[in-house]
Amino acid sequence: MSIVLKKVGAIFGDNEEDAICKIIVILQDELPGLNIELCQRLVNSVLETFIVEKVLALPQYAIEQAYSYFYELISKAQGSKMQLQLPNTKIDSLSEESSDFLGYSSSDEANIFKMAATLMLTPTKTMKKEFTPLTGESADLYNNLIKPMVKTGNDFVSQAKEVETSDLYKNIMKPMVKVGNDLVSQAKEVETSDLYKNIMKPMVKVGNDFVSQAKEVETYDLYKNIMKPMVKVGNDLVSQAKEVETSDLYKNIMKPMVKVGNDLVSQAKEVETSDLYKNIMKPMVKVGNDFVSQAKEVETSDLYKNIMKPMVKVGNDLVSQAKEVETSDLYKNIMKPMVKVGNDLVSQAKEVETSDLYKNIMKPMVKVGNDFVSQAKEVETSDLYKNIMKPMVKVGNVLVSQAKEVETSGLYKNIMKPMVKIGNDFVSQAKEVETSDLYKNIMKPMVKVGNDFVSQAKEVDTSDLYNNIMKPMVKVGNDFVSQAKEVETSDLYKNIMKPMVKVGNDFVSQAKEVETSDLYKNIMKPMVKVGNDFVSQAKEVDTSDLYNNIMKPMVKVGNDFVSQAKEVETSDLYKNIMKPMVKVGNDFVSQAKEVETSDLYKNIMKPMVKVGNDFVSQAKEVDTSDLYNNIMKPMVKVGNDFVSQAKEVETSDLYKNIMKPMVKVGNDFVSQAKEVETSDLYKNIMKPMVKVGNDFVSQAKEVETSDLYKNIMKPMVKVGNDFVSQAKEVDSGDLYNNIMKPMVKVGNDFVSQAKEVISGDLYSNIMKPMVK
Known part of the structure; x- marks a missing residue:
């Protein structure tokens, strides 16, 4: 396949050689190893090869349409002016109407005019035949010609982002692409000035995807227009994370899901500093048929690592994905209700104003595989309850406690009023308020979760x-x-x-x-x-x-x-x-x-x-x-x-008070070994029965007082199909009264919990009966 750029000089002027050299400067990052000063003899074949590679890299329909755009721009130019495609100005409005219908924003349309103006103004620039890039007039050309084109292209390409800095593109626009069965991160840089890549491909995408293309706005209308609906990903409904109120928040955090091949991958977005991406924003990537979590590190405040890890669906499992925020406004803007992932309802993490609170408290139940695992919760402040009090929510067929946080009264009015239906279930969005009005406004009803009714946890200030x-x-x-x-x-x-x-x-x-x-x-x-x-x-x-x-x-x-x-x-x-x-x-x-x-x-x-x-x-x-x-x-x-x-404690009293129960090892029950501060206690008492092969052998037991055996060592417990004597130690007579009475069922057998007393009455009072 051979594609020749005809009349390319018409864009820049009559001197075709100068124009070609200028194009080479623009495309120099895409032509590695090319000597700009000696490019005249090779330029035609190089440009042909370059365009062929770019065109062949696109799907067939996009190839035809995109090249059509590009070819018309350069082939129908006359002199230093672009030729109008419409015969008269009366029909010119159709162009704007069609762009509106296709989904072009006013800024997109303005960017197209900027690009056209940049191209038409190019002939007014003069430069030497011999190029020394980025020095003298070449530097002036780059700063005045190429950079504006770079900026215009980037502004057009960074859809869903409203920024003006050149760093945005290299920091944000690194999507994941599927190569074979693997997903690889594709690097895009703003300093590359490829007009075809930066201008034509977005125009084609707008035309082909105008129905499903996300629209972005800068006003508060964003939320009501865009952010509310549930989108279907495969056979599942997933809630898109949306942030409103500050335009910075949206452009920095908003991460839509894109479909790469047949897989849905969350695009990594990077904000403000280049360090943020490499340290924080490495989400789950697909390697072969498996998803692997890339390590995430942060250099900034502890907010990221402690707060922003909501739940995302990776394959059939739910994995927590890192999110980053910088402002305390995030919570009231982003507070995430329960979303349905597959057939399960999962609570997205909620964040509050103090980073300590989240990292210590706010790690609710997460789904690992088909199971729910509770992350450890710790607290430091007395405010824990009012911030965290968790209602019960139904996740699949299981009821799980959901963390709730409050602090600003604005939270309630922004987030907490409606009940939302996710799939066939109703889920209550987290409700937080600052005042004692909570009860009369929120606390009265019972909500239906699936086929069951669950009472939301309520807290009030008064004894009423x-x-x-x-x-x-x-x-x-x-x-x-x-x-x-x-x-x-x-x-x-x-x-x-x-x-x-x-x-x-x-x-x-x-x-x-x-x-x-x-x-x-x-x-x-x-x-x-x-x-x-x-x-x-x-x-x-x-x-x-x-x-x-x-x-x-x-x-x-x-x-x-x-x-x-x-x-x-x-x-x-x-x-x-x-x-x-x-x-x-x-x-x-x-x-x-x-x-x-x-x-x-x-x-x-x-x-x-x-x-x-x-x-x-x-x-x-x-x-x-x-x-x-x-x-x-x-x-x-x-x-x-x-x-x-083994469990050890600081005080010798702990041992006598906490005497180890029986645990099941395989199909047998064995007494847990415990150690205390006095070495004599263990060596004299705590060598219970161990299983050697298919037989149980009693380890030697020694005691300090002859009374130990008759008081402690006599009860029989069932280990597997056999009864074995279990060692017991005591110290306070109160132990029996408080502990020794109940029998508990372990598996299909009844086992007596180890009890210890001081008096010799233990055996006569307790140890005579055999328990199964």
């Missing part, structure tokens, strides 16, 4: 909440559930804590904590449904009264009743805190709880998360390295088995 809210029972699906209400006064327990509520087909007592107003609003965490099970989030309070108010009721987990653990500040920790049982896979395992310093909660408190089909406790680290090493290594899954990591 109970009178207004707590009395009635509401129907959720086929069951009646009492809405949890919170108040500031110590009357909470007598007003709220007494009733039992029905969750599914079971009745569960909601845990409530009172006494300091800060405590409730900061920590209050009701029961949440994870998969088909209900798991209690840890709760901590400041006073020893917690046990009396909270620790008495039993709650049903699955088909069994388990006592919820509560924590207090006093030395009675063990009797008050004895770990609740949580379901791990098909088994129930006791979860350790620790309290006493305010730092402990924010650093350690770890809910149970679902990994695959099993629930695993996330490890947390705290301020003192000893705390983690000694306390916070909970149950981890190794292969298909759960193995207990």
Whole structure:
């Protein structure tokens, strides 16, 4: 294929050789290795090759149309003026009308005139025959001729961006292109002055894609005109992230989805500084048939890494994608409701004004594969509750707690009023307000999520909440559930804590904590449904009264009743805190709880998360390295088995108070080894039964007092199909009264939780019966 540029000199003047040299200067970045000063002999073949390569790189229809535009511009010129395509001025309006219909904005039309004017003004420039690029008159030509053309081309190409700096293009316009089955980042630079690439291709795109092409505006009309609808991506509905209010925000952040081949890839956009892209904006890329997350680093404030990671769909999985912001206005402008991704509803991350709040608190439930995993949540300020109080939302068939943040009254009026329908489900958009009017405006209704009704979490400032809210029972699906209400006064327990509520087909007592107003609003965490099970989030309070108010009721987990653990500040920790049982896979395992310093909660408190089909406790680290090493290594899954990591504590009392439960390893139950501050305790007591091959062998056990064995070592527990004696250690007689009474079901077997007492009555009172 051979394409020859005819009458190209007419654009620039009568001297064709000068004109060709000027074109070479314009296209020099696309012609590597070409010596501008010695280009006269090679210019024709080089230009032919260049145009052929560019034309062949386009789809067939775009080739024909784009080259038609380009060829007409240069072939129908007469002298130094472009020839008009229309016969008279009376029909000239058709050009503007057609451009309006195709979707050209007024700025696009102005840019076309600027380009035409630049081309027609070119002959007025004089230059030497021999070129020394960017020096003397060549530099003047570049600054006065090429740069305006570069700017005009860039302004036209950067659709959806309204900026004037040349850095925008190189920082923003690096889309992903599909090469074979792989996606590769294509670099585009503003300093390349290829008229065909910068001018003709956008014109073709506008003509071919005018129906589906996004329109951008600078005014507040952007949101109501563009930002609201849901778009269909494949068979799924996805909400486009939109930002309004400041034009800078839109042009810097707005990242539409583009279809590359048959895959949808999020275009990386870069803003303001070239460092931002390389450090921050490397989203998920497709390598072969897999999606891989590129590392993201930031140099600026911690806001990016801590706040802006909403959920995006990559393949069949949901992955958090980094987003960047610089202004506190982002939240009120971008606050993202629940969106449907595939068949699941996922909560997009919400951000608030302080970066510390988000990184410590605002990592809600994310979907990994087909499972939901809870990211650790820590807090530092007493404002936690009012900013975070999470209503329950339905994600697929599962109810997950969604984080909410408030701080400005403008948030409510901008975001929070409507209910939106996503797919076949109704989802409540996050509602945040600053005033006590929240209840009367927002808090009364029940919302339908899928086929179920869910009560939104409500918070108010006055003790009238109970009178207004707590009395009635509401129907959720086929069951009646009492809405949890919170108040500031110590009357909470007598007003709220007494009733039992029905969750599914079971009745569960909601845990409530009172006494300091800060405590409730900061920590209050009701029961949440994870998969088909209900798991209690840890709760901590400041006073020893917690046990009396909270620790008495039993709650049903699955088909069994388990006592919820509560924590207090006093030395009675063990009797008050004895770990609740949580379901791990098909088994129930006791979860350790620790309290006493305010730092402990924010650093350690770890809910149970679902990994695959099993629930695993996330490890947390705290301020003192000893705390983690000694306390916070909970149950981890190794292969298909759960193995207990050794737990150590700082005080010798912890061991006697927190005696390890039985855990399931494979098909067998084994006692967890625990270590304490006195080395004698472990070597004398804590060498339980281990499995060697298919047999169980008792490790030697030594004790300091002869009474140890008769008091501790006699109970039998079922390990696999056999009964094995489990070592027990005690120290306070209160332990039995508080801990030893209930039996818990582990898998299909009943296992007695390890109990320890001081007196020799343990065996006669406790150890005689055999349990299955």
